Amino acid sequence: xxxxxxxxxxxxxxxxxxxxxxxxxxxxxxxxxxxxxxxxxxxxxxxxxxxxxxxxxxxxxxxxxxxxxxxxxxxxxxxxxxxxxxxxxxxxxxxxxxxxxxxxxxxxxxxxxxxxxxxxxxxxxxxxxxxxxxxxxxxxxxxxxxxxxxxxxxxxxxxxxxxxxxxxxxxxxxxxxxxxxxxxxxxxxxxxxxxxxxxxxxxxxxxxxxxxxxxxxxxxxxxxxxxxxxxxxxxxxxxxxxxxxxxxxxxxxxxxxxxxxxxxxxxxxxxxxxxxxxxxxxxxxxxxxxxxxxxxxxxxxxxxxxxxxxxxxxxxxxxxxxxxxxxxxxxxxxxxxxxxxxxxxxxxxxxxxxxxxxxxxxxxxxxxxxxxxxxxxxxxxxxxxxxxxxxxxxxxxxxxxxxxxxxxxxxxxxxxxxxxxxxxxxxxxxxxxxxxxxxxxxx
Ligand SMILES: O=C([O-])C(=O)C[C@H](O)[C@@H](O)C(=O)[O-]
Ligand SMILES: [Mg+2]
Numbered sequence: 001x002x003x004x005x006x007x008x009x010x011x012x013x014x015x016x017x018x019x020x021x022x023x024x025x026x027x028x029x030x031x032x033x034x035x036x037x038x039x040x041x042x043x044x045x046x047x048x049x050x051x052x053x054x055x056x057x058x059x060x061x062x063x064x065x066x067x068x069x070x071x072x073x074x075x076x077x078x079x080x081x082x083x084x085x086x087x088x089x090x091x092x093x094x095x096x097x098x099x100x101x102x103x104x105x106x107x108x109x110x111x112x113x114x115x116x117x118x119x120x121x122x123x124x125x126x127x128x129x130x131x132x133x134x135x136x137x138x139x140x141x142x143x144x145x146x147x148x149x150x151x152x153x154x155x156x157x158x159x160x161x162x163x164x165x166x167x168x169x170x171x172x173x174x175x176x177x178x179x180x181x182x183x184x185x186x187x188x189x190x191x192x193x194x195x196x197x198x199x200x201x202x203x204x205x206x207x208x209x210x211x212x213x214x215x216x217x218x219x220x221x222x223x224x225x226x227x228x229x230x231x232x233x234x235x236x237x238x239x240x241x242x243x244x245x246x247x248x249x250x251x252x253x254x255x256x257x258x259x260x261x262x263x264x265x266x267x268x269x270x271x272x273x274x275x276x277x278x279x280x281x282x283x284x285x286x287x288x289x290x291x292x293x294x295x296x297x298x299x300x301x302x303x304x305x306x307x308x309x310x311x312x313x314x315x316x317x318x319x320x321x322x323x324x325x326x327x328x329x330x331x332x333x334x335x336x337x338x339x340x341x342x343x344x345x346x347x348x349x350x351x352x353x354x355x356x357x358x359x360x361x362x363x364x365x366x367x368x369x370x371x372x373x374x375x376x377x378x379x380x381x382x383x384x385x386x387x388x389x390x391x392x393x394x395x396x397x398x399x400x401x402x403x404x405x406x407x408x409x410x411x412x413x414x415x416x417x418x419x420x421x422x423x424x425x426x427x428x429x430x431x432x433x434x435x436x437x438x439x440x441x442x443x
Contacts, residue, residue: 007144014142015054016084018135021077022050025065026406027417028372029178030340033166035114036212036242037437038426042177043417044340045410047073048374048403051134053085059138060398062344063130063312065410066419068104072127085135085142088318095124114240115313115339116290125291125315132316133348133394140393147351147394151317154354158385162206162236162362163198164338164369165191165226167213173428178371187218188225195226198368204384206234206260206362212242216443220254227258234260234362241267241287241440245274252279260361261306261335264288267440273303282306286337290314299330306361308337312345317352324356336363340420343367343375346386347394350379354388374403 001009027043034040045065052058063069072095079094100120115122136147148154170184185194191209198204207226211219216239223237241264243251248265252275255262261282266275269288276283284306289298290313298304307327311320327334336353346367353359367379375396379386389395410418426435 011143014057016086016139016142017054018051018080018083018085019054020052021080022052023070023073023077024048024050024403024407025070025410025418026374026403027409027413028340028342028370028406031180031182031369032169032172032425033210033369034168034213035166035210035422036240036440036442037114038422038424038435039169039429040340040422041417041420041425042172043409043413044420045418046340046342047130048344048398049073049077049130049134050398051080051085051131051138053138053142055142057138057141059085059134059136059141059393060344060396061130061132061134061137061348062342064126064339068101068123068419069126071101071104072098072123073130076127076131080131085138088132088135088316091128091131091135092315095128098124098127100124114287115310115337116287116294119291122291122313125319126313129312129314129316129319132318133311133344136317137393144392146388146390146392147317147348148354148388151321151352151355154351154388155357156354156388158387159350159353160206160362160385161204161365161381162208162234162384163195163202163204164364164366165194165198165207165209166369167191167210168194169429172425173430176428180371186214188222191222192225192229195230199230202368202381202384204362204381206236206384208236208238208263208364210240211237212239212442216243216247216251220251223255223258236261236263236284238263240264242438242442244441244443245271245278247441247443248275249278252281256281263308269294269298269301269303271441272298273301276301276303276305282333284308284333284335286310295326299332304332306333306335308335308364310337310339311348311352312339317348320352321356324358328358333360334358335361338364338366340366340370342370343373343379343396344394346379347375347389347396350386350388351394372402372406374398374406
């Protein structure tokens with residue numbers, strides 16, 4: 001038997017049955033980054049998922065770690081014993097058997113991360129995605145192929161990311177959490193300085209500023225300062241629905257010549273459609289098109305020209321490719337959204353991005369802000385890009401010591417950090433003791 005024949009025989013004989021699932025909630029440090037809802041807490045929850053096959057192959061995945069996700073992930077994990085890691089479509093069938101506590105679904109904008117309206121389906125999809133990634137990682141290891149090959153193969157060797165700029169404080173209120181050397185950025189000069197460090201350290205060439213923090217005139221000034229400091233570089237501004245359609249149109253007029261796109265200037269598809277009708281600046285969203293049922297109205301009304309995909313809440317890497325096909329059909333652009341995440345998710349994002357022909361824009365990633373990671377070797381950006389791994393599976397390895405330490409941090413927490421709450425974090429700051437999540441639009 002040749003080596004190739006033996007490998008084929010070994011793969012055919014592999015037992016793909018899941019015999020064990022490990023769920024490890026962790027708390028990872030997060031800087032005091034500001035957004036329309038408040039400020040990030042010193043630590044944020046993530047869930048690390050491991051699926052182990054009968055042959056002892058382990059696949060890893062990562063998703064949101066707030067209590068409402070853990071409450072779903074645990075019963076879902078119980079259903080997985082005996083399931084094949086190759087039965088990816090079956091994950092959705094299993095997830096439908098897991099009940100969602102209606103008290104967890106507010107059907108209003110998710111207060112823990114600005115990912116649009118929270119629904120039971122979206123909660124389930126956010127769980128499925130983490131398990132799908134873990135199954136794909138395991139499957140890739142069994143077959144000796146990278147995840148991108150399981151998705152049909154990469155069409156690019158590197159994936160471009162953009163610098164994710166935030167207004168921020170130098171420290172968390174009271175010096176809580178970990179400190180860093182970024183300093184504060186609360187005005188145009190601070191934003192430009194932050195952008196320079198992103199260029200120097202990572203080589204990013206496009207920039208997104210998280211807005212909705214200061215009155216629009218101040219954020220317009222910051223974008224103009226960036227345009228002057230980095231002429232010709234793509235710029236984006238995202239106030240997470242912080243403005244009325246009228247304000248959005250004024251901002252679009254002021255920044256028309258310099259913005260690559262304006263992201264979620266105003267909340268909801270009807271408002272976005274109104275803005276879209278009045279400006280040539282492309283509108284992007286990760287808030288009003290976040291699930292399949294939201295696509296029809298938004299696309300037919302031409303409310304958005306770019307959708308920011310996110311495999312976590314769209315339901316996984318294959319669902320992201322389905323979204324890409326729908327966007328292609330309608331001539332809508334595709335970019336990629338990111339929330340606070342670690343290297344397992346960044347690997348997954350990079351694999352899927354490498355396979356999507358119409359990923360027209362540099363992807364978002366919070367990763368440079370995340371100093372804690374459970375993988376053994378951090379991802380390294382070169383010229384703002386990540387090289388697509390050709391190693392089996394995702395191409396990442398768990399650092400069990402770090403995983404245990406970050407899990408211990410979660411165990412030791414009294415509960416305040418286990419659910420992301422940017423408004424609660426804001427109330428800890430001097431002068432903001434009465435802060436409530438602002439009603440949108442705010443300006
Ligand atoms: O593009 C976006 O809207 C986001 O990345 C949402 C996030 O929750 C961001 O606003 C944040 O982490 O503050
Ligand atoms: Mg956004």
